[in-house]
Amino acid sequence: MLIRRIFIAGFVSALLCSSVYAADPPSLESRVVEHRLSNGITLLILERHFSPTVAIRMMFRTGSVDEISGKTGLAHMFEHMMFKGTRTLGTKDYAAEAPLLRQVDQLHQEIDQERDKGARADQKRIGDLIDQVRAVEEKANALVAENELWNLYEREGASTLNANTAPDYTQYIVDLPANKLQLWAILDSDRVKNPVFRQFYQEREVVKEERRMRVGASPEGKLFEEFVGAAYHAHPYRNPTIGWDSDLDHLYVSDLTKFYQRYYTPDALTIAIVGDVDAKDAIALVERYFGDWKAANQPRITPTVEPPQAGERRAVVKFDAQPHILEGFHIPAYPDPNQIISYAMSHLLAGGTTSRLYKALVEKKKVATAVDAGQDYPGERFASLFIISAAPRFPHTNDDVLKAIDEELDRLKKEPVADWELEKIRSAVEVGLLDTLQTNSGMASTLAYNQTIFGDWRYLLKFQKEIRAMTPQDLQNFARQIFTADNKTIAVLEPAKK
Amino acid sequence: MTNGMANGKSQMANRKWFLLTFAFCLLPSAMVFAVPPALPPFPPLHFTPPKPVRYVLDNGLVVFLLEDHELPLVRLEMYFQAGTQYDPIDKIGLGAIFGEAMTYGGTATRPPEEIEKILDRKAASINFAIALENGAGAMSCRKDDFDGIFGLFSDLILHPQFQKDKFELAKAKALESLRRMNDDPEEVARREFRKILYGNHHPYARVPTPEMLKNIKRDDLFAAHKRFFRPNGSWIAVSGDFQAADMLAKLKSALGTWAKIDASWPEIPAPTATTAQRVFYIQKPINQTQIRIGDLGLARHSPDHFAWEVFNELWGGGGTSRLFRTVRTELGLAYEVGSGFSEPKEKGLIVAVCQTRGSQTIAASQAILKISRDLQEAPFTAAEISDAKESIRNRFVENFTSSAQIAAYMMNLEYFGFPKDYLDTYTQKIGEIDAAALRRMGQTYMHPERATILVMGDLSTFEKPLSTLGRPQEIKLIDYSQEEP
Numbered sequence: 012m013l014i015r016r017i018f019i020a021g022f023v024s025a026l027l028c029s030s031v032y033a034a035d036p037p038s039l040e041s042r043v044v045e046h047r048l049s050n051g052i053t054l055l056i057l058e059r060h061f062s063p064t065v066a067i068r069m070m071f072r073t074g075s076v077d078e079i080s081g082k083t084g085l086a087h088m089f090e091h092m093m094f095k096g097t098r099t100l101g102t103k104d105y106a107a108e109a110p111l112l113r114q115v116d117q118l119h120q121e122i123d124q125e126r127d128k129g130a131r132a133d134q135k136r137i138g139d140l141i142d143q144v145r146a147v148e149e150k151a152n153a154l155v156a157e158n159e160l161w162n163l164y165e166r167e168g169a170s171t172l173n174a175n176t177a178p179d180y181t182q183y184i185v186d187l188p189a190n191k192l193q194l195w196a197i198l199d200s201d202r203v204k205n206p207v208f209r210q211f212y213q214e215r216e217v218v219k220e221e222r223r224m225r226v227g228a229s230p231e232g233k234l235f236e237e238f239v240g241a242a243y244h245a246h247p248y249r250n251p252t253i254g255w256d257s258d259l260d261h262l263y264v265s266d267l268t269k270f271y272q273r274y275y276t277p278d279a280l281t282i283a284i285v286g287d288v289d290a291k292d293a294i295a296l297v298e299r300y301f302g303d304w305k306a307a308n309q310p311r312i313t314p315t316v317e318p319p320q321a322g323e324r325r326a327v328v329k330f331d332a333q334p335h336i337l338e339g340f341h342i343p344a345y346p347d348p349n350q351i352i353s354y355a356m357s358h359l360l361a362g363g364t365t366s367r368l369y370k371a372l373v374e375k376k377k378v379a380t381a382v383d384a385g386q387d388y389p390g391e392r393f394a395s396l397f398i399i400s401a402a403p404r405f406p407h408t409n410d411d412v413l414k415a416i417d418e419e420l421d422r423l424k425k426e427p428v429a430d431w432e433l434e435k436i437r438s439a440v441e442v443g444l445l446d447t448l449q450t451n452s453g454m455a456s457t458l459a460y461n462q463t464i465f466g467d468w469r470y471l472l473k474f475q476k477e478i479r480a481m482t483p484q485d486l487q488n489f490a491r492q493i494f495t496a497d498n499k500t501i502a503v504l505e506p507a508k509k
Numbered sequence: 510m511t512n513g514m515a516n517g518k519s520q521m522a523n524r525k526w527f528l529l530t531f532a533f534c535l536l537p538s539a540m541v542f543a544v545p546p547a548l549p550p551f552p553p554l555h556f557t558p559p560k561p562v563r564y565v566l567d568n569g570l571v572v573f574l575l576e577d578h579e580l581p582l583v584r585l586e587m588y589f590q591a592g593t594q595y596d597p598i599d600k601i602g603l604g605a606i607f608g609e610a611m612t613y614g615g616t617a618t619r620p621p622e623e624i625e626k627i628l629d630r631k632a633a634s635i636n637f638a639i640a641l642e643n644g645a646g647a648m649s650c651r652k653d654d655f656d657g658i659f660g661l662f663s664d665l666i667l668h669p670q671f672q673k674d675k676f677e678l679a680k681a682k683a684l685e686s687l688r689r690m691n692d693d694p695e696e697v698a699r700r701e702f703r704k705i706l707y708g709n710h711h712p713y714a715r716v717p718t719p720e721m722l723k724n725i726k727r728d729d730l731f732a733a734h735k736r737f738f739r740p741n742g743s744w745i746a747v748s749g750d751f752q753a754a755d756m757l758a759k760l761k762s763a764l765g766t767w768a769k770i771d772a773s774w775p776e777i778p779a780p781t782a783t784t785a786q787r788v789f790y791i792q793k794p795i796n797q798t799q800i801r802i803g804d805l806g807l808a809r810h811s812p813d814h815f816a817w818e819v820f821n822e823l824w825g826g827g828g829t830s831r832l833f834r835t836v837r838t839e840l841g842l843a844y845e846v847g848s849g850f851s852e853p854k855e856k857g858l859i860v861a862v863c864q865t866r867g868s869q870t871i872a873a874s875q876a877i878l879k880i881s882r883d884l885q886e887a888p889f890t891a892a893e894i895s896d897a898k899e900s901i902r903n904r905f906v907e908n909f910t911s912s913a914q915i916a917a918y919m920m921n922l923e924y925f926g927f928p929k930d931y932l933d934t935y936t937q938k939i940g941e942i943d944a945a946a947l948r949r950m951g952q953t954y955m956h957p958e959r960a961t962i963l964v965m966g967d968l969s970t971f972e973k974p975l976s977t978l979g980r981p982q983e984i985k986l987i988d989y990s991q992e993e994p
Contacts, residue, residue, distance in 0.1 A: 161828030167901025216841030
């Protein structure tokens with residue numbers, strides 16, 4: 012869900028925090044200040060004066076859904092490179108550095124083109140090129156002022172400096188003492204307008220390590236990757252945000268530049284500032300530093316639409332770990348009313364110990380020790396998945412768990428939910444927003460997310476209204492339309508033989 | 510600030526350990542900018558965080574109250590003297606089961622189903638858990654629901670039932686965790702590293718066996734409850750939308766007659782320091798190696814605390830630290846690399862953590878060891894030292910961003926016996942750390958020649974034999990995956 016933090020490239024563990032969206036304390040509508048810059052940037056400000064701190068989120072409406080075949084992982088790689096500086100930051104001499112960086116990129120592409128010839132590759136040429144690139148890299152590295160952006164932010168008191176890339180969006184995160192808002196405006200406007208992608212090939216190795224951590228060595232990560240790949244055949248949600256290994260090996264600085272021109276544009280940017288600031292001052296600051304940024308004006312590519320699923324799909328993952336299952340169903344994207352109902356459904360099924368699946372699987376049938384549900388993974392800009400996740404309890408099997416889930420889903424199609432269950436969902440939604448409002452960071456991410464994904468931060472309020480008006484019939488209809496055999500994808504993790 | 514290793518998972522990992530000064534003023538004069546782009550002077554930051562009011566009830570219960578009327582919510586947190594470190598030797602795991610069974614096990618007059626239904630209908634929460642060195646309770650709800658929810662909370666404190674099926678479920682979950690305890694590589698490395706440094710049986714490192722879990726009876730929970738829950742061994746912090754006088758009256762009425770009991774706690778044995786470098790490995794068929802290199806470090810209230818905090822920042826605590834800069838940015842060997850430390854009552858750990866591909870395992874380990882060696886003399890530039898101190902001082906304010914956070918800090922400080930002026934003098938003490946103090950830290954704690962090294966990964970993929978690092982000893986993981994219920 013949006014409120015979740017700084018997750019990662021992709022496997023936002025959607026399922027781990029059951030979605031508690033949002034109520035509207037009546038004042039929110041009047042407290043959020045909205046300002047649109049003439050270049051298209053949307054600025055949202057919420058003043059909160061409890062402590063002299065401020066949370067700033069820059070969210071771009073671009074992510075791994077905008078990648079093309081052969082270049083998966085690019086959006087996330089780009090996010091990493093946004094910490095490498097600008098023409099004035101992170102360098103000792105940009106004029107001397109720039110031609111070297113171009114050479115490095117050119118040489119790496121030549122090396123890879125030769126290598127990709129496989130058995131026909133000219134090994135001597137490869138060796139020569141590697142020697143050349145090392146020499147140029149050494150010269151370029153000597154001109155780098157390492158981690159200067161990090162250093163400035165940390166020295167000035169950034170308690171959080173991070174970013175995350177998802178299929179739908181890319182978010183840059185800074186929490187600062189409130190007297191340093193101008194520092195953010197200076198540094199982040201510079202990296203948004205003038206990014207320089209230095210030390211790219213070292214960073215590519217870092218990202219490959221990140222992939223090993225999130226997927227290679229993680230049973231849950233691997234299971235999610237296979238699951239999503241089975242559920243989507245055409246839409247880019249099928250690809251891991253972290254990227255496929257061989258694609259990571261074929262990303263270049265020139266790819267970043269093209270991606271930047273097409274997708275890092277002012278109209279794709281929402282800035283949310285929450286904390287101890289004066290809204291007027293903040294608007295003036297953002298106008299001053301971001302106002303002159305011009306869009307490159309290249310058309311976006313529309314991602315492939317996923318065709319309807321025509322029968323159950325299944326993936327099996329063998330791993331040195333204990334069994335686990337994922338079960339998913341395609342759900343429509345906003346503004347289809349079932350998109351909002353899906354939040355209610357996940358809470359009904361897996362929110363707390365009174366939830367349907369917890370009662371049935373964990374307490375009554377004792378086939379599992381934990382169960383979760385979510386509806387915003389892989390994303391929400393496009394048709395997503397309703398996902399149920401569970402771990403069997405020994406000696407029960409994945410199949411026992413899947414059968415027990417089926418029985419509960421069938422029950423929903425036949426019997427209407429009880430009034431107290433509706434009350435529970437409504438309370439969760441209302442208290443969920445109040446909880447989010449307790450922190451600057453939670454609120455900043457929430458505002459930026461809703462604006463970016465749904466085109467209007469007031470989705471928060473609309474969401475709450477619709478949940479209040481929801482009837483048992485809505486939930487039953489959802490169950491009947493969505494939880495069908497032909498719309499189902501199952502992924503199971505089975506222990507690998509040792 | 511609870512215990513458990515600040516494991517260096519990221520450079521942010523140990524931030525939570527830092528307690529801040531309570532009224533402070535950070536002046537722009539502290540900053541010296543020498544780098545592009547030219548930065549303007551920033552306005553000074555003045556902040557006097559609201560202070561919770563402290564009361565002591567006649568029975569010894571300590572209460573912190575902090576009003577905050579921004580949102581119609583109330584949050585209550587409780588610490589009580591307890592800890593998994595006190596689990597009986599033949600019933601390790603008792604604390605973990607206790608927390609869940611108490612939370613969900615009902616009271617003498619209210620069955621579990623009634624309580625959970627009320628909580629979920631109101632989107633309120635109640636939770637109890639036993640950490641290594643303390644017990645913790647928490648409750649949150651809408652302001653209008655407070656009386657009802659607090660009624661349940663105090664009923665659970667005074668009359669928990671650990672109802673049989675909930676108790677059995679808590680046990681079954683604990684057993685299932687044992688079956689799955691080798692699934693997540695990072696968790697395995699963390700656990701095994703602690704076991705190596707403290708010994709398998711030390712309260713800071715031990716892990717239950719299935720027999721121990723099965724051996725735990727419901728009566729054990731009732732007995733533990735008697736020891737853990739005493740007004741004179743409990744602290745409660747309430748923050749949110751209420752009137753303090755009102756709240757105090759409610760707390761007194763619910764918990765004022767709770768009778769005082771004295772209790773004594775066993776001493777925790779001091780861990781034994783190692784004298785020579787040791788290399789351990791765990792063979793696991795994964796494509797990324799977990800590396801941990803560390804040693805015993807500081808105990809809570811160590812006079813070295815402030816100097817070490819600055820040292821750690823420079824070693825592996827931040828995005829500009831030596832570990833991050835060298836191993837990640839320059840060498841591209843890791844996504845996660847950094848250092849962390851813990852400070853329990855007896856000596857905690859200091860540890861460098863890194864994850865890297867199999868074929869760079871030795872290179873990454875050697876890079877970390879070299880940094881440790883280099884840092885023995887703390888060869889930091891004046892700018893590095895000043896930046897690290899500025900960083901710690903400037904971000905200090907982020908630890909006071911909500912009333913709940915502040916109230917909980919005050920309670921935590923008192924529970925763990927920090928001096929009364931700890932917060933007020935914090936930034937000043939960080940400011941006093943100089944090159945000589947850092948050199949002393951390097952000489953005292955940076956000893957790669959007697960560090961413990963743990964490497965977990967697929968040995969067949971390493972670029973050189975593990976013996977390059979020293980004589981390797983294998984650790985075989987215990988496998989409970991087929992353990993019968």
